[in-house]
Amino acid sequence: MVHNPIFIGGPDRCGKTTLRACLVSHPNISIPSVGSNMWSYFYxxxxxxxxxxxxERLLAALLRYKHVRCLDPDPARLxxxxxxxPRTYGRLFGLIQQHHAEREGRPRWGDQTGLIERYADVIFEEFPGAQMIHMIRDPRDRYYGSLELWPDGKGRAGGATARWLYSTRLAxxxxRRYPGRYLLVRFESLVRQPEQTLREVCDFLGESYTPAMLSMDGAPEYREKRSHGRPLQPGESPLSEAYIGLYRGAIPPAELAFMQRFAAREMAAFDYQPDPLQFSAAERARLVAVDFPMNMARLTAWRVVEGLQQRAPGRFGRRPSSGMVVRDAGATPQPAGS
Incomplete structure:
Protein backbone atom coordinates (compact mmCIF):
# COMPACT_ATOMS: atom_id res chain seq x y z
CA MET A 1 0.00 0.00 0.00
CA VAL A 2 1.32 3.44 -0.94
CA HIS A 3 1.13 6.01 1.85
CA ASN A 4 1.16 9.51 0.44
CA PRO A 5 3.25 12.17 2.21
CA ILE A 6 1.68 15.14 3.97
CA PHE A 7 3.15 18.65 3.79
CA ILE A 8 2.06 21.42 6.16
CA GLY A 9 2.81 24.91 4.91
CA GLY A 10 2.05 28.55 5.59
CA PRO A 11 4.02 31.41 7.14
CA ASP A 12 5.53 31.25 10.61
CA ARG A 13 3.16 31.68 13.58
CA CYS A 14 0.13 30.47 11.60
CA GLY A 15 -0.59 27.20 13.39
CA LYS A 16 1.56 24.65 11.55
CA THR A 17 2.94 23.24 14.80
CA THR A 18 -0.55 23.15 16.29
CA LEU A 19 -1.88 21.13 13.37
CA ARG A 20 1.17 18.90 13.52
CA ALA A 21 0.42 18.12 17.19
CA CYS A 22 -3.06 17.01 16.16
CA LEU A 23 -1.92 14.93 13.21
CA VAL A 24 0.84 13.04 15.04
CA SER A 25 -1.80 11.96 17.52
CA HIS A 26 -3.12 9.78 14.70
CA PRO A 27 -1.52 6.31 14.73
CA ASN A 28 -0.66 6.40 11.01
CA ILE A 29 1.11 9.77 10.77
CA SER A 30 4.66 10.84 11.59
CA ILE A 31 5.67 14.50 11.38
CA PRO A 32 8.80 15.77 13.19
CA SER A 33 8.26 18.29 15.95
CA VAL A 34 10.52 20.83 14.21
CA GLY A 35 10.31 21.90 10.60
CA SER A 36 12.92 20.11 8.52
CA ASN A 37 13.48 23.19 6.31
CA MET A 38 15.21 20.94 3.80
CA TRP A 39 13.39 22.49 0.86
CA SER A 40 14.04 26.04 2.07
CA TYR A 41 17.75 25.69 2.86
CA PHE A 42 19.04 22.99 0.53
CA TYR A 43 16.84 22.55 -2.55
CA GLU A 56 28.10 13.96 -1.05
CA ARG A 57 28.27 17.72 -0.60
CA LEU A 58 24.51 17.88 -0.09
CA LEU A 59 24.53 14.98 2.37
CA ALA A 60 27.36 16.56 4.34
CA ALA A 61 25.43 19.81 4.61
CA LEU A 62 22.18 18.08 5.57
CA LEU A 63 23.87 16.00 8.25
CA ARG A 64 25.31 19.13 9.87
CA TYR A 65 21.93 20.86 10.11
CA LYS A 66 20.36 20.32 13.53
CA HIS A 67 16.78 20.01 12.22
CA VAL A 68 17.92 17.10 10.06
CA ARG A 69 20.26 15.54 12.62
CA CYS A 70 17.35 15.20 15.07
CA LEU A 71 15.73 12.80 12.55
CA ASP A 72 18.71 10.45 13.12
CA PRO A 73 19.43 9.77 9.43
CA ASP A 74 21.52 6.76 8.45
CA PRO A 75 24.04 8.00 5.82
CA ALA A 76 24.92 4.53 4.54
CA ARG A 77 21.29 3.57 4.02
CA LEU A 78 20.54 6.93 2.39
CA PRO A 86 15.78 8.99 -9.38
CA ARG A 87 18.55 11.20 -8.03
CA THR A 88 16.53 14.29 -7.16
CA TYR A 89 16.49 16.64 -4.20
CA GLY A 90 12.92 15.78 -3.28
CA ARG A 91 13.56 12.06 -3.26
CA LEU A 92 16.57 12.43 -0.93
CA PHE A 93 14.56 14.66 1.40
CA GLY A 94 11.72 12.14 1.30
CA LEU A 95 13.98 9.22 2.17
CA ILE A 96 15.17 11.03 5.31
CA GLN A 97 11.57 11.61 6.40
CA GLN A 98 10.44 8.12 5.41
CA HIS A 99 13.20 6.45 7.42
CA HIS A 100 12.30 8.56 10.45
CA ALA A 101 8.64 7.54 10.17
CA GLU A 102 9.63 3.89 9.93
CA ARG A 103 11.62 4.17 13.15
CA GLU A 104 8.50 5.58 14.81
CA GLY A 105 6.43 2.69 13.47
CA ARG A 106 4.21 4.99 11.41
CA PRO A 107 3.32 4.18 7.78
CA ARG A 108 2.85 7.77 6.63
CA TRP A 109 5.43 10.54 6.79
CA GLY A 110 4.95 14.28 6.73
CA ASP A 111 6.85 17.53 6.90
CA GLN A 112 6.02 20.96 8.28
CA THR A 113 8.09 23.80 6.89
CA GLY A 114 7.35 27.50 6.73
CA LEU A 115 6.37 28.65 3.23
CA ILE A 116 6.84 25.20 1.76
CA GLU A 117 3.97 26.20 -0.54
CA ARG A 118 6.70 27.86 -2.65
CA TYR A 119 7.67 24.38 -3.79
CA ALA A 120 4.19 22.99 -4.45
CA ASP A 121 4.86 22.44 -8.17
CA VAL A 122 8.08 20.52 -7.55
CA ILE A 123 6.63 18.56 -4.63
CA PHE A 124 3.53 17.42 -6.50
CA GLU A 125 5.66 16.41 -9.47
CA GLU A 126 8.08 14.54 -7.22
CA PHE A 127 5.36 12.88 -5.13
CA PRO A 128 2.25 12.36 -7.30
CA GLY A 129 0.13 11.35 -4.30
CA ALA A 130 1.33 14.10 -1.96
CA GLN A 131 -1.17 16.30 -0.13
CA MET A 132 -0.50 19.78 1.21
CA ILE A 133 -2.31 21.57 4.02
CA HIS A 134 -1.82 25.32 4.05
CA MET A 135 -2.32 27.05 7.40
CA ILE A 136 -3.43 30.67 7.32
CA ARG A 137 -4.02 33.11 10.17
CA ASP A 138 -5.13 36.70 10.55
CA PRO A 139 -2.02 38.64 9.41
CA ARG A 140 -2.23 40.93 12.43
CA ASP A 141 -2.17 38.05 14.93
CA ARG A 142 0.54 36.36 12.88
CA TYR A 143 2.61 39.55 13.10
CA TYR A 144 2.00 39.77 16.85
CA GLY A 145 3.19 36.18 17.27
CA SER A 146 6.27 36.89 15.18
CA LEU A 147 7.18 39.91 17.29
CA GLU A 148 6.90 37.77 20.42
CA LEU A 149 9.72 35.59 19.10
CA TRP A 150 11.71 38.20 17.18
CA PRO A 151 11.03 41.61 18.77
CA ASP A 152 13.98 43.15 16.95
CA GLY A 153 12.92 41.94 13.50
CA LYS A 154 14.02 44.48 10.90
CA GLY A 155 11.14 43.90 8.49
CA ARG A 156 8.46 45.11 10.88
CA ALA A 157 4.97 45.48 9.37
CA GLY A 158 6.29 45.86 5.82
CA GLY A 159 8.13 42.55 5.85
CA ALA A 160 5.31 40.81 7.73
CA THR A 161 2.75 42.00 5.19
CA ALA A 162 4.94 40.92 2.27
CA ARG A 163 5.37 37.45 3.78
CA TRP A 164 1.64 37.03 4.45
CA LEU A 165 0.59 38.27 1.02
CA TYR A 166 3.12 36.02 -0.68
CA SER A 167 1.79 33.00 1.17
CA THR A 168 -1.91 33.74 0.70
CA ARG A 169 -1.48 34.39 -3.02
CA LEU A 170 0.32 31.06 -3.33
CA ALA A 171 -2.56 29.46 -1.45
CA ARG A 176 -6.79 26.33 -8.29
CA ARG A 177 -3.92 24.30 -9.69
CA TYR A 178 -4.19 21.25 -7.43
CA PRO A 179 -7.84 20.63 -6.53
CA GLY A 180 -8.27 17.71 -4.18
CA ARG A 181 -4.60 17.73 -3.24
CA TYR A 182 -4.38 21.12 -1.54
CA LEU A 183 -6.35 22.16 1.53
CA LEU A 184 -6.56 25.57 3.19
CA VAL A 185 -7.14 25.59 6.97
CA ARG A 186 -7.73 28.81 8.88
CA PHE A 187 -6.10 28.83 12.30
CA GLU A 188 -9.21 30.49 13.67
CA SER A 189 -11.37 27.59 12.48
CA LEU A 190 -9.02 25.07 14.09
CA VAL A 191 -9.27 26.95 17.39
CA ARG A 192 -13.00 27.66 17.33
CA GLN A 193 -14.26 24.40 15.84
CA PRO A 194 -11.38 21.99 16.42
CA GLU A 195 -13.23 18.69 16.05
CA GLN A 196 -15.13 19.77 12.94
CA THR A 197 -11.95 21.14 11.37
CA LEU A 198 -9.93 18.02 12.19
CA ARG A 199 -12.63 15.80 10.73
CA GLU A 200 -12.44 17.82 7.52
CA VAL A 201 -8.66 17.45 7.51
CA CYS A 202 -8.99 13.68 7.99
CA ASP A 203 -11.50 13.46 5.14
CA PHE A 204 -9.04 15.30 2.93
CA LEU A 205 -6.19 12.97 3.93
CA GLY A 206 -8.27 9.81 3.63
CA GLU A 207 -7.69 8.96 7.28
CA SER A 208 -10.19 8.16 10.01
CA TYR A 209 -10.69 10.75 12.73
CA THR A 210 -9.64 9.79 16.24
CA PRO A 211 -10.45 11.79 19.43
CA ALA A 212 -6.76 11.67 20.42
CA MET A 213 -6.17 14.23 17.68
CA LEU A 214 -8.38 16.76 19.45
CA SER A 215 -6.57 16.35 22.76
CA MET A 216 -3.12 16.13 21.11
CA ASP A 217 -2.26 12.95 23.01
CA GLY A 218 0.60 12.24 20.62
CA ALA A 219 2.31 15.55 21.42
CA PRO A 220 2.23 15.77 25.25
CA GLU A 221 4.83 18.54 25.49
CA TYR A 222 2.94 20.73 23.05
CA ARG A 223 -0.36 19.92 24.79
CA GLU A 224 1.16 21.05 28.10
CA LYS A 225 2.60 24.20 26.53
CA ARG A 226 -0.74 25.22 25.02
CA SER A 227 -2.63 24.61 28.25
CA HIS A 228 -0.61 27.40 29.95
CA GLY A 229 -0.77 25.55 33.26
CA ARG A 230 -4.54 25.08 33.06
CA PRO A 231 -5.50 21.58 34.23
CA LEU A 232 -7.01 19.62 31.36
CA GLN A 233 -9.44 16.76 31.55
CA PRO A 234 -8.65 13.57 29.59
CA GLY A 235 -9.66 14.12 25.99
CA GLU A 236 -9.94 17.91 26.39
CA SER A 237 -8.41 20.14 23.74
CA PRO A 238 -5.81 22.66 24.95
CA LEU A 239 -6.84 25.15 22.26
CA SER A 240 -8.67 28.32 23.18
CA GLU A 241 -10.19 31.33 21.42
CA ALA A 242 -7.89 33.44 23.57
CA TYR A 243 -5.36 33.04 20.72
CA ILE A 244 -7.54 35.21 18.48
CA GLY A 245 -7.23 39.01 18.50
CA LEU A 246 -4.03 39.16 20.53
CA TYR A 247 -2.72 41.96 18.32
CA ARG A 248 -5.28 44.47 19.64
CA GLY A 249 -3.56 46.94 21.92
CA ALA A 250 -0.17 45.41 21.16
CA ILE A 251 0.58 46.42 17.57
CA PRO A 252 1.10 50.16 16.89
CA PRO A 253 -1.91 51.66 15.07
CA ALA A 254 0.30 52.96 12.24
CA GLU A 255 1.46 49.41 11.51
CA LEU A 256 -2.09 48.07 11.67
CA ALA A 257 -3.16 50.79 9.23
CA PHE A 258 -0.44 49.73 6.79
CA MET A 259 -1.35 46.05 6.99
CA GLN A 260 -5.07 46.69 6.64
CA ARG A 261 -4.58 48.95 3.65
CA PHE A 262 -2.06 46.93 1.63
CA ALA A 263 -3.53 43.51 2.43
CA ALA A 264 -7.17 44.62 2.29
CA ARG A 265 -8.24 42.46 -0.66
CA GLU A 266 -6.61 39.27 0.62
CA MET A 267 -7.86 39.85 4.16
CA ALA A 268 -11.41 40.15 2.85
CA ALA A 269 -10.98 36.99 0.76
CA PHE A 270 -10.17 35.03 3.90
CA ASP A 271 -12.79 36.76 6.05
CA TYR A 272 -10.48 38.90 8.17
CA GLN A 273 -12.24 42.17 8.93
CA PRO A 274 -10.34 45.47 9.33
CA ASP A 275 -10.47 47.26 12.66
CA PRO A 276 -11.60 50.89 12.71
CA LEU A 277 -8.62 53.13 13.41
CA GLN A 278 -8.71 56.80 14.39
CA PHE A 279 -5.86 59.20 13.63
CA SER A 280 -5.40 62.91 14.15
CA ALA A 281 -4.52 65.12 11.19
CA ALA A 282 -0.87 65.14 12.26
CA GLU A 283 -0.84 61.36 12.61
CA ARG A 284 -2.36 60.94 9.16
CA ALA A 285 0.26 63.21 7.69
CA ARG A 286 2.99 61.07 9.28
CA LEU A 287 1.36 57.90 7.92
CA VAL A 288 1.51 59.24 4.38
CA ALA A 289 4.94 60.87 4.64
CA VAL A 290 6.85 58.42 6.85
CA ASP A 291 5.18 55.21 8.01
CA PHE A 292 3.64 53.98 4.76
CA PRO A 293 6.71 54.70 2.56
CA MET A 294 9.04 53.10 5.12
CA ASN A 295 6.99 49.92 5.38
CA MET A 296 6.43 49.82 1.63
CA ALA A 297 10.21 49.89 1.20
CA ARG A 298 10.50 46.95 3.62
CA LEU A 299 7.74 45.09 1.76
CA THR A 300 9.52 45.64 -1.55
CA ALA A 301 12.89 44.61 -0.13
CA TRP A 302 11.43 41.34 1.16
CA ARG A 303 9.94 40.58 -2.26
CA VAL A 304 13.22 41.29 -4.05
CA VAL A 305 15.24 39.04 -1.74
CA GLU A 306 12.62 36.28 -1.94
CA GLY A 307 12.64 36.44 -5.73
CA LEU A 308 16.41 36.11 -5.92
CA GLN A 309 16.49 33.22 -3.46
CA GLN A 310 13.73 31.35 -5.25
CA ARG A 311 14.95 31.86 -8.81
CA ALA A 312 18.67 31.28 -8.22
CA PRO A 313 19.08 29.01 -5.17
CA GLY A 314 22.59 27.96 -6.18
CA ARG A 315 23.79 31.55 -5.94
CA PHE A 316 21.39 33.34 -3.58
CA GLY A 317 19.89 30.40 -1.67
CA ARG A 318 18.75 30.66 1.91
CA ARG A 319 21.16 29.39 4.56
CA PRO A 320 20.60 28.03 8.07
CA SER A 321 21.81 30.31 10.82
CA SER A 322 25.27 29.46 12.16
CA GLY A 323 23.76 28.37 15.47
CA MET A 324 21.78 25.64 13.70
CA VAL A 325 24.82 24.07 12.02
CA VAL A 326 27.10 21.58 13.77
CA ARG A 327 30.72 22.24 12.85
CA ASP A 328 32.18 18.79 12.26
CA ALA A 329 35.77 18.22 11.24
CA GLY A 330 36.58 19.31 7.72
CA ALA A 331 35.50 22.17 5.55
CA THR A 332 31.87 23.24 5.35
CA PRO A 333 30.39 22.01 2.06
CA GLN A 334 29.77 24.87 -0.34
CA PRO A 335 26.59 25.16 -2.45
CA ALA A 336 26.89 25.28 -6.20
CA GLY A 337 27.95 28.69 -7.45
CA SER A 338 29.75 29.68 -4.25
Whole structure:
Protein backbone atom coordinates (compact mmCIF):
# COMPACT_ATOMS: atom_id res chain seq x y z
CA MET A 1 0.00 0.00 0.00
CA VAL A 2 1.32 3.44 -0.94
CA HIS A 3 1.13 6.01 1.85
CA ASN A 4 1.16 9.51 0.44
CA PRO A 5 3.25 12.17 2.21
CA ILE A 6 1.68 15.14 3.97
CA PHE A 7 3.15 18.65 3.79
CA ILE A 8 2.06 21.42 6.16
CA GLY A 9 2.81 24.91 4.91
CA GLY A 10 2.05 28.55 5.59
CA PRO A 11 4.02 31.41 7.14
CA ASP A 12 5.53 31.25 10.61
CA ARG A 13 3.16 31.68 13.58
CA CYS A 14 0.13 30.47 11.60
CA GLY A 15 -0.59 27.20 13.39
CA LYS A 16 1.56 24.65 11.55
CA THR A 17 2.94 23.24 14.80
CA THR A 18 -0.55 23.15 16.29
CA LEU A 19 -1.88 21.13 13.37
CA ARG A 20 1.17 18.90 13.52
CA ALA A 21 0.42 18.12 17.19
CA CYS A 22 -3.06 17.01 16.16
CA LEU A 23 -1.92 14.93 13.21
CA VAL A 24 0.84 13.04 15.04
CA SER A 25 -1.80 11.96 17.52
CA HIS A 26 -3.12 9.78 14.70
CA PRO A 27 -1.52 6.31 14.73
CA ASN A 28 -0.66 6.40 11.01
CA ILE A 29 1.11 9.77 10.77
CA SER A 30 4.66 10.84 11.59
CA ILE A 31 5.67 14.50 11.38
CA PRO A 32 8.80 15.77 13.19
CA SER A 33 8.26 18.29 15.95
CA VAL A 34 10.52 20.83 14.21
CA GLY A 35 10.31 21.90 10.60
CA SER A 36 12.92 20.11 8.52
CA ASN A 37 13.48 23.19 6.31
CA MET A 38 15.21 20.94 3.80
CA TRP A 39 13.39 22.49 0.86
CA SER A 40 14.04 26.04 2.07
CA TYR A 41 17.75 25.69 2.86
CA PHE A 42 19.04 22.99 0.53
CA TYR A 43 16.84 22.55 -2.55
CA UNK A 44 18.74 23.28 -5.76
CA UNK A 45 21.85 24.56 -4.01
CA UNK A 46 24.27 21.69 -4.66
CA UNK A 47 24.04 21.17 -8.39
CA UNK A 48 22.98 18.12 -10.38
CA UNK A 49 22.56 15.14 -8.04
CA UNK A 50 23.33 12.71 -10.83
CA UNK A 51 26.93 13.57 -9.98
CA UNK A 52 28.19 11.70 -6.92
CA UNK A 53 30.30 14.59 -5.64
CA UNK A 54 27.22 16.82 -5.48
CA UNK A 55 25.29 14.17 -3.57
CA GLU A 56 28.10 13.96 -1.05
CA ARG A 57 28.27 17.72 -0.60
CA LEU A 58 24.51 17.88 -0.09
CA LEU A 59 24.53 14.98 2.37
CA ALA A 60 27.36 16.56 4.34
CA ALA A 61 25.43 19.81 4.61
CA LEU A 62 22.18 18.08 5.57
CA LEU A 63 23.87 16.00 8.25
CA ARG A 64 25.31 19.13 9.87
CA TYR A 65 21.93 20.86 10.11
CA LYS A 66 20.36 20.32 13.53
CA HIS A 67 16.78 20.01 12.22
CA VAL A 68 17.92 17.10 10.06
CA ARG A 69 20.26 15.54 12.62
CA CYS A 70 17.35 15.20 15.07
CA LEU A 71 15.73 12.80 12.55
CA ASP A 72 18.71 10.45 13.12
CA PRO A 73 19.43 9.77 9.43
CA ASP A 74 21.52 6.76 8.45
CA PRO A 75 24.04 8.00 5.82
CA ALA A 76 24.92 4.53 4.54
CA ARG A 77 21.29 3.57 4.02
CA LEU A 78 20.54 6.93 2.39
CA UNK A 79 23.41 6.51 -0.08
CA UNK A 80 22.36 2.97 -0.93
CA UNK A 81 18.65 3.65 -1.43
CA UNK A 82 19.17 6.99 -3.16
CA UNK A 83 21.34 5.30 -5.79
CA UNK A 84 18.51 2.86 -6.55
CA UNK A 85 16.10 5.46 -7.94
CA PRO A 86 15.78 8.99 -9.38
CA ARG A 87 18.55 11.20 -8.03
CA THR A 88 16.53 14.29 -7.16
CA TYR A 89 16.49 16.64 -4.20
CA GLY A 90 12.92 15.78 -3.28
CA ARG A 91 13.56 12.06 -3.26
CA LEU A 92 16.57 12.43 -0.93
CA PHE A 93 14.56 14.66 1.40
CA GLY A 94 11.72 12.14 1.30
CA LEU A 95 13.98 9.22 2.17
CA ILE A 96 15.17 11.03 5.31
CA GLN A 97 11.57 11.61 6.40
CA GLN A 98 10.44 8.12 5.41
CA HIS A 99 13.20 6.45 7.42
CA HIS A 100 12.30 8.56 10.45
CA ALA A 101 8.64 7.54 10.17
CA GLU A 102 9.63 3.89 9.93
CA ARG A 103 11.62 4.17 13.15
CA GLU A 104 8.50 5.58 14.81
CA GLY A 105 6.43 2.69 13.47
CA ARG A 106 4.21 4.99 11.41
CA PRO A 107 3.32 4.18 7.78
CA ARG A 108 2.85 7.77 6.63
CA TRP A 109 5.43 10.54 6.79
CA GLY A 110 4.95 14.28 6.73
CA ASP A 111 6.85 17.53 6.90
CA GLN A 112 6.02 20.96 8.28
CA THR A 113 8.09 23.80 6.89
CA GLY A 114 7.35 27.50 6.73
CA LEU A 115 6.37 28.65 3.23
CA ILE A 116 6.84 25.20 1.76
CA GLU A 117 3.97 26.20 -0.54
CA ARG A 118 6.70 27.86 -2.65
CA TYR A 119 7.67 24.38 -3.79
CA ALA A 120 4.19 22.99 -4.45
CA ASP A 121 4.86 22.44 -8.17
CA VAL A 122 8.08 20.52 -7.55
CA ILE A 123 6.63 18.56 -4.63
CA PHE A 124 3.53 17.42 -6.50
CA GLU A 125 5.66 16.41 -9.47
CA GLU A 126 8.08 14.54 -7.22
CA PHE A 127 5.36 12.88 -5.13
CA PRO A 128 2.25 12.36 -7.30
CA GLY A 129 0.13 11.35 -4.30
CA ALA A 130 1.33 14.10 -1.96
CA GLN A 131 -1.17 16.30 -0.13
CA MET A 132 -0.50 19.78 1.21
CA ILE A 133 -2.31 21.57 4.02
CA HIS A 134 -1.82 25.32 4.05
CA MET A 135 -2.32 27.05 7.40
CA ILE A 136 -3.43 30.67 7.32
CA ARG A 137 -4.02 33.11 10.17
CA ASP A 138 -5.13 36.70 10.55
CA PRO A 139 -2.02 38.64 9.41
CA ARG A 140 -2.23 40.93 12.43
CA ASP A 141 -2.17 38.05 14.93
CA ARG A 142 0.54 36.36 12.88
CA TYR A 143 2.61 39.55 13.10
CA TYR A 144 2.00 39.77 16.85
CA GLY A 145 3.19 36.18 17.27
CA SER A 146 6.27 36.89 15.18
CA LEU A 147 7.18 39.91 17.29
CA GLU A 148 6.90 37.77 20.42
CA LEU A 149 9.72 35.59 19.10
CA TRP A 150 11.71 38.20 17.18
CA PRO A 151 11.03 41.61 18.77
CA ASP A 152 13.98 43.15 16.95
CA GLY A 153 12.92 41.94 13.50
CA LYS A 154 14.02 44.48 10.90
CA GLY A 155 11.14 43.90 8.49
CA ARG A 156 8.46 45.11 10.88
CA ALA A 157 4.97 45.48 9.37
CA GLY A 158 6.29 45.86 5.82
CA GLY A 159 8.13 42.55 5.85
CA ALA A 160 5.31 40.81 7.73
CA THR A 161 2.75 42.00 5.19
CA ALA A 162 4.94 40.92 2.27
CA ARG A 163 5.37 37.45 3.78
CA TRP A 164 1.64 37.03 4.45
CA LEU A 165 0.59 38.27 1.02
CA TYR A 166 3.12 36.02 -0.68
CA SER A 167 1.79 33.00 1.17
CA THR A 168 -1.91 33.74 0.70
CA ARG A 169 -1.48 34.39 -3.02
CA LEU A 170 0.32 31.06 -3.33
CA ALA A 171 -2.56 29.46 -1.45
CA UNK A 172 -5.08 30.82 -3.94
CA UNK A 173 -2.93 29.75 -6.89
CA UNK A 174 -2.23 26.26 -5.55
CA UNK A 175 -5.87 25.64 -4.67
CA ARG A 176 -6.79 26.33 -8.29
CA ARG A 177 -3.92 24.30 -9.69
CA TYR A 178 -4.19 21.25 -7.43
CA PRO A 179 -7.84 20.63 -6.53
CA GLY A 180 -8.27 17.71 -4.18
CA ARG A 181 -4.60 17.73 -3.24
CA TYR A 182 -4.38 21.12 -1.54
CA LEU A 183 -6.35 22.16 1.53
CA LEU A 184 -6.56 25.57 3.19
CA VAL A 185 -7.14 25.59 6.97
CA ARG A 186 -7.73 28.81 8.88
CA PHE A 187 -6.10 28.83 12.30
CA GLU A 188 -9.21 30.49 13.67
CA SER A 189 -11.37 27.59 12.48
CA LEU A 190 -9.02 25.07 14.09
CA VAL A 191 -9.27 26.95 17.39
CA ARG A 192 -13.00 27.66 17.33
CA GLN A 193 -14.26 24.40 15.84
CA PRO A 194 -11.38 21.99 16.42
CA GLU A 195 -13.23 18.69 16.05
CA GLN A 196 -15.13 19.77 12.94
CA THR A 197 -11.95 21.14 11.37
CA LEU A 198 -9.93 18.02 12.19
CA ARG A 199 -12.63 15.80 10.73
CA GLU A 200 -12.44 17.82 7.52
CA VAL A 201 -8.66 17.45 7.51
CA CYS A 202 -8.99 13.68 7.99
CA ASP A 203 -11.50 13.46 5.14
CA PHE A 204 -9.04 15.30 2.93
CA LEU A 205 -6.19 12.97 3.93
CA GLY A 206 -8.27 9.81 3.63
CA GLU A 207 -7.69 8.96 7.28
CA SER A 208 -10.19 8.16 10.01
CA TYR A 209 -10.69 10.75 12.73
CA THR A 210 -9.64 9.79 16.24
CA PRO A 211 -10.45 11.79 19.43
CA ALA A 212 -6.76 11.67 20.42
CA MET A 213 -6.17 14.23 17.68
CA LEU A 214 -8.38 16.76 19.45
CA SER A 215 -6.57 16.35 22.76
CA MET A 216 -3.12 16.13 21.11
CA ASP A 217 -2.26 12.95 23.01
CA GLY A 218 0.60 12.24 20.62
CA ALA A 219 2.31 15.55 21.42
CA PRO A 220 2.23 15.77 25.25
CA GLU A 221 4.83 18.54 25.49
CA TYR A 222 2.94 20.73 23.05
CA ARG A 223 -0.36 19.92 24.79
CA GLU A 224 1.16 21.05 28.10
CA LYS A 225 2.60 24.20 26.53
CA ARG A 226 -0.74 25.22 25.02
CA SER A 227 -2.63 24.61 28.25
CA HIS A 228 -0.61 27.40 29.95
CA GLY A 229 -0.77 25.55 33.26
CA ARG A 230 -4.54 25.08 33.06
CA PRO A 231 -5.50 21.58 34.23
CA LEU A 232 -7.01 19.62 31.36
CA GLN A 233 -9.44 16.76 31.55
CA PRO A 234 -8.65 13.57 29.59
CA GLY A 235 -9.66 14.12 25.99
CA GLU A 236 -9.94 17.91 26.39
CA SER A 237 -8.41 20.14 23.74
CA PRO A 238 -5.81 22.66 24.95
CA LEU A 239 -6.84 25.15 22.26
CA SER A 240 -8.67 28.32 23.18
CA GLU A 241 -10.19 31.33 21.42
CA ALA A 242 -7.89 33.44 23.57
CA TYR A 243 -5.36 33.04 20.72
CA ILE A 244 -7.54 35.21 18.48
CA GLY A 245 -7.23 39.01 18.50
CA LEU A 246 -4.03 39.16 20.53
CA TYR A 247 -2.72 41.96 18.32
CA ARG A 248 -5.28 44.47 19.64
CA GLY A 249 -3.56 46.94 21.92
CA ALA A 250 -0.17 45.41 21.16
CA ILE A 251 0.58 46.42 17.57
CA PRO A 252 1.10 50.16 16.89
CA PRO A 253 -1.91 51.66 15.07
CA ALA A 254 0.30 52.96 12.24
CA GLU A 255 1.46 49.41 11.51
CA LEU A 256 -2.09 48.07 11.67
CA ALA A 257 -3.16 50.79 9.23
CA PHE A 258 -0.44 49.73 6.79
CA MET A 259 -1.35 46.05 6.99
CA GLN A 260 -5.07 46.69 6.64
CA ARG A 261 -4.58 48.95 3.65
CA PHE A 262 -2.06 46.93 1.63
CA ALA A 263 -3.53 43.51 2.43
CA ALA A 264 -7.17 44.62 2.29
CA ARG A 265 -8.24 42.46 -0.66
CA GLU A 266 -6.61 39.27 0.62
CA MET A 267 -7.86 39.85 4.16
CA ALA A 268 -11.41 40.15 2.85
CA ALA A 269 -10.98 36.99 0.76
CA PHE A 270 -10.17 35.03 3.90
CA ASP A 271 -12.79 36.76 6.05
CA TYR A 272 -10.48 38.90 8.17
CA GLN A 273 -12.24 42.17 8.93
CA PRO A 274 -10.34 45.47 9.33
CA ASP A 275 -10.47 47.26 12.66
CA PRO A 276 -11.60 50.89 12.71
CA LEU A 277 -8.62 53.13 13.41
CA GLN A 278 -8.71 56.80 14.39
CA PHE A 279 -5.86 59.20 13.63
CA SER A 280 -5.40 62.91 14.15
CA ALA A 281 -4.52 65.12 11.19
CA ALA A 282 -0.87 65.14 12.26
CA GLU A 283 -0.84 61.36 12.61
CA ARG A 284 -2.36 60.94 9.16
CA ALA A 285 0.26 63.21 7.69
CA ARG A 286 2.99 61.07 9.28
CA LEU A 287 1.36 57.90 7.92
CA VAL A 288 1.51 59.24 4.38
CA ALA A 289 4.94 60.87 4.64
CA VAL A 290 6.85 58.42 6.85
CA ASP A 291 5.18 55.21 8.01
CA PHE A 292 3.64 53.98 4.76
CA PRO A 293 6.71 54.70 2.56
CA MET A 294 9.04 53.10 5.12
CA ASN A 295 6.99 49.92 5.38
CA MET A 296 6.43 49.82 1.63
CA ALA A 297 10.21 49.89 1.20
CA ARG A 298 10.50 46.95 3.62
CA LEU A 299 7.74 45.09 1.76
CA THR A 300 9.52 45.64 -1.55
CA ALA A 301 12.89 44.61 -0.13
CA TRP A 302 11.43 41.34 1.16
CA ARG A 303 9.94 40.58 -2.26
CA VAL A 304 13.22 41.29 -4.05
CA VAL A 305 15.24 39.04 -1.74
CA GLU A 306 12.62 36.28 -1.94
CA GLY A 307 12.64 36.44 -5.73
CA LEU A 308 16.41 36.11 -5.92
CA GLN A 309 16.49 33.22 -3.46
CA GLN A 310 13.73 31.35 -5.25
CA ARG A 311 14.95 31.86 -8.81
CA ALA A 312 18.67 31.28 -8.22
CA PRO A 313 19.08 29.01 -5.17
CA GLY A 314 22.59 27.96 -6.18
CA ARG A 315 23.79 31.55 -5.94
CA PHE A 316 21.39 33.34 -3.58
CA GLY A 317 19.89 30.40 -1.67
CA ARG A 318 18.75 30.66 1.91
CA ARG A 319 21.16 29.39 4.56
CA PRO A 320 20.60 28.03 8.07
CA SER A 321 21.81 30.31 10.82
CA SER A 322 25.27 29.46 12.16
CA GLY A 323 23.76 28.37 15.47
CA MET A 324 21.78 25.64 13.70
CA VAL A 325 24.82 24.07 12.02
CA VAL A 326 27.10 21.58 13.77
CA ARG A 327 30.72 22.24 12.85
CA ASP A 328 32.18 18.79 12.26
CA ALA A 329 35.77 18.22 11.24
CA GLY A 330 36.58 19.31 7.72
CA ALA A 331 35.50 22.17 5.55
CA THR A 332 31.87 23.24 5.35
CA PRO A 333 30.39 22.01 2.06
CA GLN A 334 29.77 24.87 -0.34
CA PRO A 335 26.59 25.16 -2.45
CA ALA A 336 26.89 25.28 -6.20
CA GLY A 337 27.95 28.69 -7.45
CA SER A 338 29.75 29.68 -4.25
Missing amino acids: GQYGDLRQDENV RREFAEG QRNL
